[in-house]
Amino acid sequence: GAVVSQHPSWVICKSGTSVKIECRSLDFQATTMFWYRQFPKQSLMLMATSNEGSKATYEQGVEKDKFLINHASLTLSTLTVTSAHPEDSSFYICSARALDRQNSPLHFGNGTRLTVT
Amino acid sequence: EDQVTQSPEALRLQEGESSSLNCSYTVSGLRGLFWYRQDPGKGPEFLFTLYSAGEEKEKERLKATLTKKESFLHITAPKPEDSATYLCAVQAYSGAGSYQLTFGKGTKLSVIP
Numbered sequence: 001g002a003v004v005s006q007h008p009s010w011v012i013c014k015s016g017t018s019v020k021i022e023c024r025s026l027d028f029q030a031t032t033m034f035w036y037r038q039f040p041k042q043s044l045m046l047m048a049t050s051n052e053g054s055k056a057t058y059e060q061g062v063e064k065d066k067f068l069i070n071h072a073s074l075t076l077s078t079l080t081v082t083s084a085h086p087e088d089s090s091f092y093i094c095s096a097r098a099l100d101r102q103n104s105p106l107h108f109g110n111g112t113r114l115t116v117t
Numbered sequence: 118e119d120q121v122t123q124s125p126e127a128l129r130l131q132e133g134e135s136s137s138l139n140c141s142y143t144v145s146g147l148r149g150l151f152w153y154r155q156d157p158g159k160g161p162e163f164l165f166t167l168y169s170a171g172e173e174k175e176k177e178r179l180k181a182t183l184t185k186k187e188s189f190l191h192i193t194a195p196k197p198e199d200s201a202t203y204l205c206a207v208q209a210y211s212g213a214g215s216y217q218l219t220f221g222k223g224t225k226l227s228v229i230p
Contacts (some may be wrong), residue, residue, distance in 0.1 A: 043220040108160035
């Protein structure tokens with residue numbers, strides 16, 4: 001149980017274009033999903049918290065106009081990297097809690113490797 | 118500021134050679150310490166949650182323990198398929214009904230046949 005599916009697993013795009021990443025909870029509903037970014041040999045850094053039916057909450061230093069988040073349903077959140085630049089190249093991972101309890105573990109998708117050329 | 122430090126950064130073991138990974142943390146109001154396994158190019162896979170000092174959890178060759186300042190992930194008689202990066206994360210109450218999860222940088226474990 002508690003499967004989180006992320007798509008695509010990798011994407012290559014040209015500088016200036018936009019890329020959309022989908023995150024789905026397959027066997028549970030998630031009112032909240034989380035988007036992380038991970039650089040090589042670095043820890044996971046929380047970018048934003050996606051809330052179903054309301055605006056996302058962004059961490060300090062994360063541009064909300066660049067990283068658009070939409071949480072349209074209880075099983076789907078999307079992250080759109082707008083006007084991507086090479087420095088946006090990274091590993092993006094989404095996560096969600098299977099139970100609506102703050103101290104239950106996060107379950108992660110398999111990540112999306114974004115390369116901006 | 119909550120901090121999580123994992124050591125060593127990398128660890129090479131011979132198959133069958135038991136060892137431990139360390140996760141030291143400083144946090145106000147711990148609401149759970151989590152261990153994850155991450156394979157290259159994949160998202161983290163949940164292993165354990167520990168909530169209070171003295172608590173232990175086991176799963177196959179892995180055993181996690183928790184004190185007030187650190188957690189250990191003991192690996193007994195590891196096999197090559199245990200090779201992965203092991204991540205530690207602590208969760209603390211950050212106010213206004215929300216919780217903050219802070220990850221360490223991980224320990225990359227390589228088990229040599």
